[in-house]
Amino acid sequence: MELKVLARGAPAVSAKGTGCAASSCGEDRLSQLPAEIRVQIRDHPCYSEAAHHHYARMHVAVAPACNIQCHYCNRKYDCANESRPGVVSEVLSPDQAVRKVLAVAAAIPQLSVLGIAGPGDPLANPERTFVTFRKLSQQAPDLKLCLSTNGLMLPELIDALCEHRVGHVTITINCIDPEVGAKIYPWIRWKKRRIEGAEGAAILIEQQQKGLEMLVERGIPVKINSVVIPGVNDVHLREVSKYVKAKGAFLHNLMPLIAEARHGTFFGVTGQRGPTQEELRVLRDACAGDMKMMRHCRQCRADAVGLLGEDRCEEFTLEEIEQMLVDDLPSEWRLACQMIVRDEDLLVEF
Ligand code: CLF
Ligand code: SF4
Secondary structure, three states, X not given: XXXXXXOOOOOOOOOOOOOOOHHHOOHHHXXXXXXXXXXXXXXXXXXXXXXXXXXXXEEOOOEOOOOEEOOOOOOOOXXXXXXXXXXXXXXXXXXXXXXXXXXHHHHOOOEXXXXXXXXXXXXXXXXXXXXXXXXXXXXXXXXXXXXXXXXXXXXXXXXXXXXXXXXXXXXXXXXXXXXXXXXXXXXXXXXXXXXXXXXXXXXXXXXXXXHHHHHHHOOOOEEEEEEEOOOOOOOOHHHHHHHHHHOOOOEEEEEEOOOOHHHOOHHHHOOOOOOOHHHHHHHHHHHHOOOOXXXXXXXXXXXXXXXXXXXXXXXXXHHHHHHOOOOOOOHHHHHHHHHHHHOOOOOEEO
């Protein structure tokens, strides 16, 4: 792919095929943010809409277990063509994950972010998650580390997150009312007990809110994901958006529920529908008055690889990686490839 460098001051041009108009792509908004936040997000494809044209992320699926049950989740179901959270073809050991990251980094120089997002909850598998982060910090120190969690164990593991240099955290917050939560979470596992209904949801909500505050205090930009479930939490999410903004979250991502009977989830088999595009747009617009909204999410698999919307996970199966010569580009080389789009005076077009 040839990078065409345009003259200084020329209008920005969106990447072909990404379906995102330049006027909404955030270069201007990015330049208005405080310098330290800009540095944290400018090469993160999820936190910066502009960056998702130029930077890639990958997930390593090292976290199989979960400590709660959501009515929209069934991690047993796998389809190579399906892009949705929790879907994964292979669970990796930390060593396999490191090898995979180095192989991908050598093949995709735009790789800037390594995330752990499942297929279960990364913080319900702390040892596997943190061993992976530690090894990658040593072997690919330029990669930003990112994590997506249900938040149940966030307060207890916050120090470990900071020690391991995790710079971006997403919490899935679907409600701030336990009665709404009881319709989404049948149970949680807490202190070796299974706690059901609103009682369990109340503990989860409290932990999520505590975790959000602690992350903000530590200067970590927090993104909130919320699954929009019509008739269950859609109206309530306006309140959620106000709440998380007041607590200092950086970005809110309202994701449509994906529920089909063939996925075997509770919502799928009971016929719970997802929101229409119009319902989603109206809700996002209503919440946008309260905080910055993410509108370019691709609801990635837990083993996604590449630019958002151009998933290349099938090229990097365990079998393929075993046969690859894993000889990562030195970090400086990768950074040099990326630096051209980091320079805010240069506008580039693919
Ligand atoms: Fe992955 Fe999530 Fe980090 Fe991004 S995804 S852990 S913040 S590196 Fe991004 Fe994918 Fe949407 Fe997630 S497009 S599902 S928001
Ligand atoms: Fe599934 Fe994530 Fe919910 Fe756990 S927290 S049940 S992995 S969606």
